[in-house]
Amino acid sequence: MSITAASAAAGAPADQATVRRLNLALLLRSLAEGGSRSRARLAADTGLTKATVSTLVSDLQARQLVVEGDAERTGLGRPGRVLHLNTESVRCLGLEINVDYICGVAMDLSGQVRARARWALPMQSLGPARGLGVAADLARQLLLDCGAGAQQVRSVQLSMPGMVDVDSGILVNAPNLRWRDVDVVHSLLGRLDWRWASFTVDNDANLGAMAHYAAAPAGLRHLLYLSGEIGVGGGTVIDGSIVRGANGWAGEVGHMPLGPGDRVCGCGRSGCWETVVGLGAVLDAIADPGDALHDETIDMAERLDLVCARAAAGDERTLAGLRRQGHWLGMGLSILLNVQDPGLIVLGGYFPVIQEWIAEPMMAEIRRRAIALPDIEPRVEFSSLGIEASCLGAAHAGVEALIADPASAPIAAG
Amino acid sequence: MSITAASAAAGAPADQATVRRLNLALLLRSLAEGGSRSRARLAADTGLTKATVSTLVSDLQARQLVVEGDAERTGLGRPGRVLHLNTESVRCLGLEINVDYICGVAMDLSGQVRARARWALPMQSLGPARGLGVAADLARQLLLDCGAGAQQVRSVQLSMPGMVDVDSGILVNAPNLRWRDVDVVHSLLGRLDWRWASFTVDNDANLGAMAHYAAAPAGLRHLLYLSGEIGVGGGTVIDGSIVRGANGWAGEVGHMPLGPGDRVCGCGRSGCWETVVGLGAVLDAIADPGDALHDETIDMAERLDLVCARAAAGDERTLAGLRRQGHWLGMGLSILLNVQDPGLIVLGGYFPVIQEWIAEPMMAEIRRRAIALPDIEPRVEFSSLGIEASCLGAAHAGVEALIADPASAPIAAG
Known part of the structure; x- marks a missing residue:
């Protein structure tokens, strides 16, 4: 449900906001994939000017996606402070509902798992309505376990073993669960009411693929x-x-x-x-x-x-x-x-x-x-990811969406 | 070999040139898919300001991609001149080498075929070196037949019935032709020396798919x-x-x-x-x-x-x-x-x-x-495209690349 920079750039007029959006993504991805660096090094590595990097980094800090660390001496001139991904702020949740269990992980911006849970439950006999209630409970438990508040959650991505209509957030059919035509995304959204998170659903094999893609060289x-x-x-x-x-x-x-x-x-x-x-x-x-x-x-x-x-x-x-x-x-x-x-x-x-x-x-x-x-x-x-593959992929999909469009994250109050 | 706006936007820093490039593509695609219109209507339909549209249209005219037609009354104010795709300037060539024939089309910016040729020839026994000479001859013939000059050609895309390395422009293997490891793109480029054209090669089924995609609703x-x-x-x-x-x-x-x-x-x-x-x-x-x-x-x-x-x-x-x-x-x-x-x-x-x-x-x-x-x-x-499908797709691929990145076209001298 979040707009990526790429989709913003295709079909709509481009303006200064588009440029800013693309460059925020460029910087955040550079930090995520290339590791922590000073502003000067980021400028050298991305081709952006130092002034632009400084402005954009302030924006990323305001959105709690980047934090400043110690000074790094880079040769001549004043030592610059090293910028890191902010791993203590935002959380992306991945949840998986399957035939005989429900599981989930809470992930930080660097892709590290900060909390995990797995409950063995007969989801088929529990049925969709109560099953989604349990999913909401597990999401709250994950948040407790990683010591985070609801305002830190940016995405809740649900994995389902079946055919999913991603655009409308509906589970069309999960034959082995015997759930059919379930409004999973809005139901979770209604139960959790985490206003800074985007809620999405996808098929378990798709999210398993995403987990392994994130783990691949x-x-x-x-x-x-x-x-x-x-x-x-x-x-x-x-x-x-x-x-x-x-x-x-x-x-x-x-x-x-x-x-x-x-x-x-x-x-x-x-x-x-x-x-x-x-x-x-x-x-x-x-x-x-x-x-x-x-x-x-x-x-x-x-x-x-x-x-x-x-x-x-x-x-x-x-x-x-x-x-x-x-x-x-x-x-x-x-x-x-x-x-x-x-x-x-x-x-x-x-x-x-x-x-x-x-x-x-x-x-x-x-x-x-x-x-x-x-x-x-x-x-x-x-x-080698075991039974957690799909919910890891679900959480990764949220992290990836955030890195692809940092401007989708809110600017923190105060 | 041409850089599209999308690839320019991904991984490289975005700046005013990126914005201009994306908006040139937005305007040209709007004309190509939505039909001829005045500047005012283009502004309304794309969300760009009238001033931006005017500047960008001048650029597209300088690159010979757009021409001005008659005035169109749009209600209040001065009547605006209607802008059309310039179908008389640039040409995109599609060539196909197959087992027992070679064929080609010259296409204009609207996707209309302006010349076509098909020569029955035993390409297998002719072999790669002389075969590519014939391909160059056919390309020259197409240009003659549509009354265009070499400086109007923006792309020469070759279709081959086999495995192709698109990035390096090499035919890896065409078993039914018995051609293997042939430097097709550079050979054609060396023979034709059309400096304003990009030369590319792709597999015939890929280009057949492109032809039908262009023809689809x-x-x-x-x-x-x-x-x-x-x-x-x-x-x-x-x-x-x-x-x-x-x-x-x-x-x-x-x-x-x-x-x-x-x-x-x-x-x-x-x-x-x-x-x-x-x-x-x-x-x-x-x-x-x-x-x-x-x-x-x-x-x-x-x-x-x-x-x-x-x-x-x-x-x-x-x-x-x-x-x-x-x-x-x-x-x-x-x-x-x-x-x-x-x-x-x-x-x-x-x-x-x-x-x-x-x-x-x-x-x-x-x-x-x-x-x-x-x-x-x-x-x-x-x-329903018949035997021409792949060379139509080859020409379409060139037109599509031009519409996706109009800035890849040169600004005409004088």
Whole structure:
């Protein structure tokens, strides 16, 4: 809901305010990505004049985005004071609602997590109305835990496992949660009434992609993230922006028709990719109906531990199932590599847990299939962010929006 | 190679020159998309002051991008003169080198084609060095045909059927042409020496996508174009920009592994999508080796006429082959719809020729497979631009670059 400098510059007349806005973003990004520096060095590094830098830094200080530290001697002349990102003022919250838990983080302007919380709750049976009440409670708890006040919160970004209408802030459909047509953003806004924060919602795979983009080495421009759960979703970030498609449906990779047609998908179709690479498909392949792996009273993390234990013990059926899953994973990833050519694919969700047994058959299939080879070796990695990926990405999306348009932050009173 | 206003605004300090650059683009785009108007109306429509509009219009006139027409009475006050795009000055050339022909168009600032040429030539056996000489000859011919001088040419954009390194202007590999590692841009630049033109190269499917984007109704933001020939390539345009991927390999959709594994692809792999939807695959499916359809001395257009004649006459083998092709086409398009969610897919190359027989099985498969249904009906259309699509897109890309950054055009002497 915040206007970025780029969108301000496109289609609207440009004036002095546009210039100021673009240069505020340039300075703040330079501090965020290049580290703390004096005004003189910032001027040298950005190409702005020292006078302009001084004026803009005062503005960034008034918005509590930048603070002054100790003096730094830069050679000739008076020593200049070093400017840092203000990590003690603004907070960006990321919240995630999923099937059996709700979690969140509070992040500072440098991307550091200042508080985190995770509550195991049956969100499906709780339902949307009470579920959003719990989400508001968790947001308040995060604020308490990091010792911040509501006036410090600049963004509350919610991650949902389903189809989201980002522009209107509505959850269209989350099949595994069985929530449909929920006014999530306005409901949270109504409960929290944090007037200096922008409230937004996005899909969990999109925000997982954002989290890994923020964690990736500088220079990476294009990343594809795959969330592996019962369903398999994709999120793409190019140059810091989430790619959503014309109607917000981009990334429905779990429903690529390329598996054998003998399994019916959760969507009602058959042959969808997630019927061979989703978590349910793997459990079905390696365990008969009465097996503990299918016991829904056992936490999924424990059941995955059991899968790993069997594989480590050399159980043939488990190993064959995982090999087959790795093969199909590589097959679908080859399609995504050929269609999108991302600079990096990150596999999240349950994929990292079984990495040891699926990585090799997966890469073998990619080597056979990816068209860019041998010129370019595709980069496929397993996520190390764990279950927090989406809510980290949600918080990062808020930080990124603030850095892209510092003028969206209010000037502090007094 | 030209700098757009957007890229000028990102990462570099903004100043008065940035403002001017953005506003020049705003005015020129307003004229290009909204039609001719007086200065007063332009001011009202863009939000710029009348004084600013007057100054900027003088600049656009000096760069020969805008001309003044008759007076327009706008109510009170003096009648203002109507401003038009200057369609008589600058020319943007699009050239396409393909396996058995080379073609080109010269376009004016309004997107109208002012000259066109197509020469049937065996470009493969001609080879890169002499082939590029012919391309330069064709460019000179286009200029003669539209009565323009070299100093009027602002862009020469070349379309190649293969993998291109856009930044360095190099053709990496065009397998069907058997050209590899060719310095196409500098070679053309060296031959033509048109100093006011920017020279660029791109992939034919990318430029086909650009042509259809330019022809699409306003409001369409995301388009996927599929070029159907022996190979099948994809091009994506989002918000007027070609999406190339991290290494320039995006859109290699013909090599998605989803066909049966019994046919070897031109790339050496088996099961690639183009082994069931490419032109060669269809001809193999409907005609035995001795059949006229396989006679390479007959022009491909004639052979396609023969396919249509047989289908129209009700030949069972032909009809079954085309139905099967339509089915596989729909299968792959469903993947692209689920992964990318484009607002429109356009099928070009030979697909429109056989449209009558493949559209129904194709759409049936899409209806079974596309995840956005029934909420959103995917838009899939057949191209009406014919064989010229890529060189039209090449010329459009030059026009678009000029409108996005009018300051890249030189100020005319005298």
